[in-house]
Amino acid sequence: MEAARVTVSDFIAIMNQTMEYTFPVVEVEGEVASFKVNQGKFVFFDLKDAGGSVGCFMMLFSLRVPIEDGMKVIVTATPKLTQWGKFSLTVRAIRPSGEGSIKKSFELLRAKLDAEGLFAPERKRPLPAIPQRIAVISSTQAAGYADFVKILNDRWGGLRVDVAHVTVQGADAPDQIIRALDYLNGREELPEVIVIIRGGGSADDLSAFNDEKLVRAIATSRVPTLTGIGHEIDTSLSDLAADVQAATPSNAAQLVVPDRREIIAAVRAKTASLLPHVQHAIDQTRQRVDGLVELAFDKTSRQFEQQTERLVRIRELLKELNPQRVLERGYAFVRGELWQGGRIDIETAEAIIKARIETYDKR
Amino acid sequence: MTSDKKETIQGKMQQLDELVGWFQGDEFQLEEAKAKLKKATDLAQGIERDLTAFTNDITELKQSFQADTGAS
Numbered sequence: 406m407e408a409a410r411v412t413v414s415d416f417i418a419i420m421n422q423t424m425e426y427t428f429p430v431v432e433v434e435g436e437v438a439s440f441k442v443n444q445g446k447f448v449f450f451d452l453k454d455a456g457g458s459v460g461c462f463m464m465l466f467s468l469r470v471p472i473e474d475g476m477k478v479i480v481t482a483t484p485k486l487t488q489w490g491k492f493s494l495t496v497r498a499i500r501p502s503g504e505g506s507i508k509k510s511f512e513l514l515r516a517k518l519d520a521e522g523l524f525a526p527e528r529k530r531p532l533p534a535i536p537q538r539i540a541v542i543s544s545t546q547a548a549g550y551a552d553f554v555k556i557l558n559d560r561w562g563g564l565r566v567d568v569a570h571v572t573v574q575g576a577d578a579p580d581q582i583i584r585a586l587d588y589l590n591g592r593e594e595l596p597e598v599i600v601i602i603r604g605g606g607s608a609d610d611l612s613a614f615n616d617e618k619l620v621r622a623i624a625t626s627r628v629p630t631l632t633g634i635g636h637e638i639d640t641s642l643s644d645l646a647a648d649v650q651a652a653t654p655s656n657a658a659q660l661v662v663p664d665r666r667e668i669i670a671a672v673r674a675k676t677a678s679l680l681p682h683v684q685h686a687i688d689q690t691r692q693r694v695d696g697l698v699e700l701a702f703d704k705t706s707r708q709f710e711q712q713t714e715r716l717v718r719i720r721e722l723l724k725e726l727n728p729q730r731v732l733e734r735g736y737a738f739v740r741g742e743l744w745q746g747g748r749i750d751i752e753t754a755e756a757i758i759k760a761r762i763e764t765y766d767k768r
Numbered sequence: 769m770t771s772d773k774k775e776t777i778q779g780k781m782q783q784l785d786e787l788v789g790w791f792q793g794d795e796f797q798l799e800e801a802k803a804k805l806k807k808a809t810d811l812a813q814g815i816e817r818d819l820t821a822f823t824n825d826i827t828e829l830k831q832s833f834q835a836d837t838g839a840s
Contacts, residue, residue: 683801
């Protein structure tokens with residue numbers, strides 16, 4: 406077989422075509438070494454293990470998590486032979502691998518975003534007490550979403566819920582969630598809350614919620630956000646950036662709507678509390694009326710007594726003034742012709758005497 | 769919940785709270801209490817009926833949020 410003869414440039418092109426056909430995208434796991442950023446936009450590092458090392462290149466905007474030397478990572482990349490004959494991986498995405506690296510990356514990003522104030526308590530907005538319209542970002546096939554819907558329907562009714570179905574795990578998850586957030590924040594009729602739901606999983610499963618762009622998108626959402634990601638023990642950076650963090654998807658449903666049973670009980674209690682007010686007002690009015698009646702009776706009685714006493718006094722006076730009393734004291738009334746020889750009647754207590762005047766001398 | 773704000777559970781609860789406030793406040797008049805008490809009872813019954821009967825309207829958006837789908 407005769408050897409193919411090609412130019413250097415063609416050889417490089419053929420090699421790249423071959424690699425692109427064989428490995429259009431490849432995930433490579435290894436440890437980061439010689440990590441550096443050039444001109445504020447180009448990222449270079451080596452990916453190595455005990456048996457070898459390969460150079461990697463990526464754009465800074467594709468770097469979504471903090472990386473430093475010694476961290477174990479998985480890169481999603483395309484192999485490439487450069488025009489200088491150097492083999493490298495052109496990295497599209499990189500994520501920490503292994504508990505230690507995931508934790509390290511998490512802590513680095515948390516410190517950075519915390520320093521920017523993204524998790525500050527004063528940024529947190531309260532959720533509406535009784536929302537009418539909410540939006541949910543989740544995978545509709547996920548168990549966590551089913552738990553959320555079950556609790557939501559059990560607790561409350563009459564709510565309009567728009568659900569944005571996204572993948573909640575893997576390299577595509579952060580961008581899908583960001584697109585859903587952007588879509589919901591850009592709607593003419595905004596939801597009152599955006600709930601981001603994801604059930605439990607491993608640290609790697611949940612690592613999508615530690616993506617820097619996603620965390621920033623949650624922090625800058627126009628609509629208040631509520632996260633229910635993983636189990637009680639899991640806290641992602643998305644949780645820290647959200648306005649309210651629920652422990653689980655079920656807990657998110659408990660936080661976003663009140664329990665109809667509690668509302669019904671409260672409404673009944675409110676209504677029942679009104680009757681005592683009415684009864685109290687009736688009692689007060691009755692007491693006031695009773696008091697007024699008593700006052701009127703007292704006043705009337707007092708006046709009656711006063712008038713009775715006065716009447717008695719007048720009667721006594723009249724009795725004293727009765728001419729009969731004068732006669733009884735021995736005096737007599739004289740009526741008639743008061744001149745000498747005139748006829749007169751003399752009235753005493755016992756008799757009326759007719760007489761004639763013998764003399765009449767004026768004083 | 770209906771679209772008429774007056775008929776929402778929140779609207780009814782606000783009206784009920786205002787009535788409770790009236791009963792607790794200085795504007796309370798025994799002459800008006802009977803009518804207000806009936807109104808409060810009717811509102812409470814309406815709220816309970818709504819809360820028991822209403823179901824949530826859950827709609828999955830048609831938009832795809834995968835890359836290069838033109839979701840907006």
